[in-house]
Every structure is written in structure tokens, then in C-alpha cells.
Amino acid sequence: MSQQLESYQDEIYLTGMTGTAPDFPTDLTLLEEAARAGMTPQAYDYVAGSAGAEDTARENLEAFRRWRIVPRMLTDVSTPSYASTVLGTEMTVPFMLAPVGVLAIAHKEAELAVARAAAAQRVPMVVSTAASTAMEEVAAANGEGQRWYQLYWPKDRAVAASMLGRAQAAGYSVLVVTLDTRMLAWRPRDLANGYLPFLRGVGVQNYVSDPAFQASLAGLPGGADAAVLRWTQIFGDTSLTWDDLPFLRQHWNGPIVLKGILSASDALRAAAAGLDGIIVSNHGGRQVDGEIAALDALPAVAEAVGGRLTILFDSGIRSGADILKALALGAQAVLLGRPYVYGLALGGEAGVRHVLRALRQDFELTMRLTGLAGLSDLGPDCLQRRPGAGRVASAD
């Protein structure tokens, strides 16, 4: 057992000697089922559901199974370090929390519980425009923690500029701009439930707390309905193109990352446009059903822009082995999505902390047992395709 790294494993086994078992699942793939019992059916479906027949959501997970880890024996893993710096953010382990909106549907303490857990575990978090708590309150709960801000670029440019100014003032250091959600996809579970949290006033808190947004309500009938109506009018801008990106530089003083890149050609455009990083992601299969698994998009993107852009990854991370695989295929760090939301639903701050500690320990143990003492030891040679799985397309 590790002496150098914090050992959640040791703690669990020692506590087990007194007959006490962990409060939450240690197999992180069981979190979803465990969380389901404590959530309303509508909230559970909103988190667990994806676009269309959920083919891409399944494929995201399946893509990880097609890569197998090939360990190396007799390497010195006595003093491992998996720390790194990503766009100025110090990471003790190479994962952070993905932006997930409307967390109040999972737990009453919502983003505040996540922000506290992230700070305590020194895991950076990306806070969503669609948060159910205003970004300043999340920042206060996050304290000395490291936080990035995710923008859903609204049609109203005054609101966009105002949100970016607020985020910088509240200590968010990196801007993540999500490109794949200019409108919401056809999501059968939510449609069947007739359930969209925003229309019930959940997930609009960064808007209603915004001075530019408030000013834009002038002339509309008063009350909460006006804010929700205005939200529906400005949420997404379907006219945006690559030519609009300079607006972000004018209003953001720091690194900018584009989230939702799935092709080498778009990654090259991002590099040419002077962006700092990209997140290879398909939004957890929640937007275009039938699209490529995010992991299958990663090798070609890494081949095209590796070394020029910071490459991050999400969509399907469920275990330490998954993190190892994404890093071996070219990501510098990954973002954890649904699993921490299930942790939140299960136990608020304590539930999120459990998920972060378990994932960290699983990752560290998997790395060491694979013979890897540092992140620089990772590369495609750590992996092999599962027999019969076929090749993944390259950039050319």
C-alpha cells in the first residue's frame, strides 16, 4: 500500500476492521443505480438520459472497453507523482469536474456541496452557466479551490460579456466555451416526462443574477415567468461561427478552451484561431445520437494538434483505468461528469468527496500496477486494441 499518496484504500480497510463498510459504492459504475433510489424519476432521467436512442452514450463506454492496458513489470513505482499543471491550474491528479448544470435537481446543496468537496480534495471544477447557484456563491464555497467557468454563449452579447466579467471577478481562471449545445437535442426521456428544469426556474440562476440580463427584461411582463421566457430567447446562438471567437478574447483575460471538439479538422481550426485548448467531448451522448464515441475521436485529434493545444477529454470516464486510457491516447487531463452528480445525489458533499477520493485512488493504483511512475510514462504503447475491435481512424 502506498506511503507517499493519500490512501483511501487503507482507510477503508482499517475502518472495515471495526465492522464499518463505506457509505457509498466503491465500484463507481454502481453509483448510478444507487443514486436512482433517492432521486425523483424526472431528475434521474435528466441526468442519466441522453439524446435519441442513447446509442452514443452507450458507445462512449464501449469505446473504453475496446482498449486494453498492457502493464510493464519491474519498474520503480515507489515514489510516483501524477501531478501536472494544465493551463496554469495545478492538478494533483489529472482529472477535474466537468461542467454540469442544474445540480439542484440532484441535491438541495447543489453546486455549493460540489464546490466544497472539490476544494477539499484539491480537484479543479468547471462551473456551468446553467448552474442552479450563482457563480459568485459557488466561488465563495470553493474558496481557495481552483475553478474554471463554462460559458453557454448567449445570443445577447451584453449578457455574455457581463457573465465573463463576473466570472473573472469571482476568481475563475480558465474559460470553457461549450460549442455542442446551441440548442437542446431530442431527449426522449425528458420529453416523455415533460420535464425541462430551466422552465421550472432551475438552472437560470446565473442569468437572473446578472445585471445585463435583468436590464434585458425591461418591457417584458414581470415575475419569474419573464426571466424564463427571456432565457428561452437568448440561451443559444445558432448563428455563431469561428469568426465570432475574437469576441471572447476581448472579454476574457486568460486561457480559453473549446468544449465539444470531435474531429481533427476542428481541432486544427481551434489551433489556427489561437485558442489555448480543446475538450474532446460529445457531451456524454446528450446531443447528437449516433455520433462518434469521444474516445474514438481522441487519437486523430491528438495526432493533429498534440503539443500545440492543451487536449482535455470527457464523455465516459467511470474509473481509474478509463483515465489512464484517455491520457495514453493523448489527453493531458480528463473531466468527470455523471459519476460526481450521482455522488452528490447520494450524499451531498460527502458523496462527492467519496467519488473523488475513490477515483483518485483507483487511478493511482492502476498507474502503479501498470508500472507507470509519472504521467510522462503514458503513451499509446501502454494500450492494445481488443482482438477484433478494429483500428481507430487516424488524422490523415
Ligand SMILES: Cc1cc2nc3c(=O)[nH]c(=O)nc-3n(C[C@H](O)[C@H](O)[C@H](O)COP(=O)(O)O)c2cc1C
Ligand atoms: C445532467 C447533465 C448536465 C450537464 N450540463 C452541462 C453544462 O451545463 N455545460 C456543459 O458544458 N456540459 C454539461 N454537461 C456535459 C458534461 O460537461 C460532460 O460533457 C458529460 O457529462 C460527459 O459525459 P459523462 O458524464 O457520461 O462522462 C452535462 C451533463 C449532464 C449529465
